[in-house]
Structure formats: C-alpha cells, structure tokens
Amino acid sequence: MPVFSSEKEVTPEVKSVLLRDIRPNPHQPRKEFCEEELRELANSIAQVGIIHPPIVQRLTDEPGYVLVAGERRVRAAELAGLTEIPVIIRSEDAIYSAHAALIENVQRVDLNALEVARAMRQLLEQHGYSQEELANFLGKKRSTVANYLRLLALPRDIQASIILGTITMGHAKAILALEEETQQRLLHEIIMREGYSVRQAEKAAQRLAEKQKKGQLVFQNRDFYLEHLARQLEEKLGTQVTITGTNKKGKITIDYYSLDDIDRIITLLGAS
Numbered sequence: 527m528p529v530f531s532s533e534k535e536v537t538p539e540v541k542s543v544l545l546r547d548i549r550p551n552p553h554q555p556r557k558e559f560c561e562e563e564l565r566e567l568a569n570s571i572a573q574v575g576i577i578h579p580p581i582v583q584r585l586t587d588e589p590g591y592v593l594v595a596g597e598r599r600v601r602a603a604e605l606a607g608l609t610e611i612p613v614i615i616r617s618e619d620a621i622y623s624a625h626a627a628l629i630e631n632v633q634r635v636d637l638n639a640l641e642v643a644r645a646m647r648q649l650l651e652q653h654g655y656s657q658e659e660l661a662n663f664l665g666k667k668r669s670t671v672a673n674y675l676r677l678l679a680l681p682r683d684i685q686a687s688i689i690l691g692t693i694t695m696g697h698a699k700a701i702l703a704l705e706e707e708t709q710q711r712l713l714h715e716i717i718m719r720e721g722y723s724v725r726q727a728e729k730a731a732q733r734l735a736e737k738q739k740k741g742q743l744v745f746q747n748r749d750f751y752l753e754h755l756a757r758q759l760e761e762k763l764g765t766q767v768t769i770t771g772t773n774k775k776g777k778i779t780i781d782y783y784s785l786d787d788i789d790r791i792i793t794l795l796g797a798s
Contacts, residue, residue, distance in 0.1 A: 696724035
C-alpha cells in the first residue's frame with residue numbers, strides 16, 4: 527500500500543496567525559528541546575523574523591490550528607516575545623501530520639535515536655505500514671528502520687543512556703548484538719565505565735558472545751573487568767598479561783622473553 531497519497535494535496539495558504547491559536551502537534555516525536563538552541567533561534571527571530579514559516583492545519587472541531595511542523599520556531603517565537611507569526615496552512619489529514627512531524631524533525635534537528643524509534647513505531651501502529659513501506663517513505667533501508675525499532679526492546683537504563691547521549695546509536699547496535707539482557711547490561715556498564723568507542727564496544731560484544739557460546743562467561747562484572755584490565759596492560763606493555771584472583775586478593779603475571787624485554791617492560795612501568 528502507498529505510504530502517502532497526494533490526492534488530497536491542495537495549494538497551501540500562507541497567513542499570519544496568533545500564537546495562542548496554535549495547538550501542539552500530538553504526533554511530535556521530539557520531547558526535549560535544548561534551551562540554549564531555542565534562545566539562539568529566538569534572538570535570530572527577533573532580529574530578522576521567521577524565514578521558514580511553520581506548517582499548521584486548521585482544527586476541525588474548534589477555532590484555531592494544530593502544528594504540523596516547526597515546533598522549535600513556534601517556541602522560539604514565544605521566547606522572542608512575538609504574539610503573531612506567519613504560518614503555512616495545509617489541509618491534509620492526520621496521516622500527513624504524523625509524517626511531517628517525523629520528517630521535519632529528522633531532517634532539520636536530529637532526534638536522539640530513541641525519539642526516532644518511538645516516532646517510527648507510532649507510524650507503524652497507527653497507520654498500519656510495514657517496515658518496508660515506512661523505510662521507503664523515509665528514504666532509509668529496511669534494516670535501518672528495524673535497528674531503530676529494536677532499541678525499544680533494550681532495558682530502560684540503557685535507553686536512558688541513549689536519550690542522555692552518553693552512548694550512541696553505534697554503541698546501542700553493539701549491545702543489541704547480544705541476545706540476553708544480562709549480557710547487554712554487562713556490556714553497557716563496561717562502555718559507560720571505560721568510555722569505549724563504538725569499535726571497542728563491537729569487539730567486546732563479540733568476545734562476550736564467544737564466551738557465552740563456549741559456556742565460559744561468568745556474569746560477574748569483576749571477572750570481565752579484570753580481563754579488560756589485562757588487555758589494557760597487554761596493549762601498554764606489548765606482552766601477555768594475566769590477572770587472577772578475587773575482590774580481596776589476586777596476582778598479575780607479566781610475561782617476558784629476554785633480558786632486554788625485561789628492561790623494556792620495567793622502563794614502561796616507570797621503574798629503573
């Protein structure tokens with residue numbers, strides 16, 4: 527089925543309306559707006575006005591309009607002290623409103639990955655699209671849409687890290703490569719604690735999956751963390767390092783292969 531029909535398309539009307547007559551868009555996927563960005567936009571609007579008018583629809587059951595796209599501009603106009611702004615009035619049905627709110631935000635101001643995922647799910651549920659149809663409409667691959675939607679299955683604390691921007695979509699995809707929630711939480715904690723890059727997170731996910739497959743993974747942060755520290759020492763010292771022990775006591779073993787190798791390692795450790 528086509529995701530959008532232009533049969534109801536009409537020539538848009540441009541006019542000035544009172545800000546108090548504009549209602550928020552219930553399909554708006556963005557829930558958080560950066561105050562600093564809004565203030566900067568408000569200053570610009572105060573100086574030169576609104577260059578690209580927001581898009582609205584007339585309400586059918588009461589006087590006024592519902593916002594289709596351009597909520598940042600409306601909020602910034604309020605901050606700038608305006609009471610009236612120019613708008614583009616469209617008469618398409620609710621399906622256009624949901625589409626436009628998603629597209630306008632994705633193209634103009636990046637949503638965080640969770641907001642994109644929730645907006646996609648809303649379009650799927652409310653309008654009965656398949657992932658393939660939605661991907662075609664958004665100009666994305668179906669696998670991309672699927673990856674976004676999979677974020678909604680992550681534990682809430684991991685979702686919160688995505689919203690806060692402490693982990694990226696790339697980190698989240700690495701976490702999603704692990705099937706079990708205990709594995710996902712473990713990798714998430716290591717990423718947060720060690721500041722892993724996406725590439726490092728992908729490698730860690732692969733190691734965790736391999737250990738689980740071999741039945742060697744003990745889901746205790748201590749075990750995985752000590753292994754991680756050993757790898758860091760190996761990278762620094764250029765030789766094999768093994769760490770064994772408990773929370774109270776343990777042993778670090780550093781391999782060497784010649785007297786010159788000992789001298790090199792001691793120098794790297796800051797001794798003489």
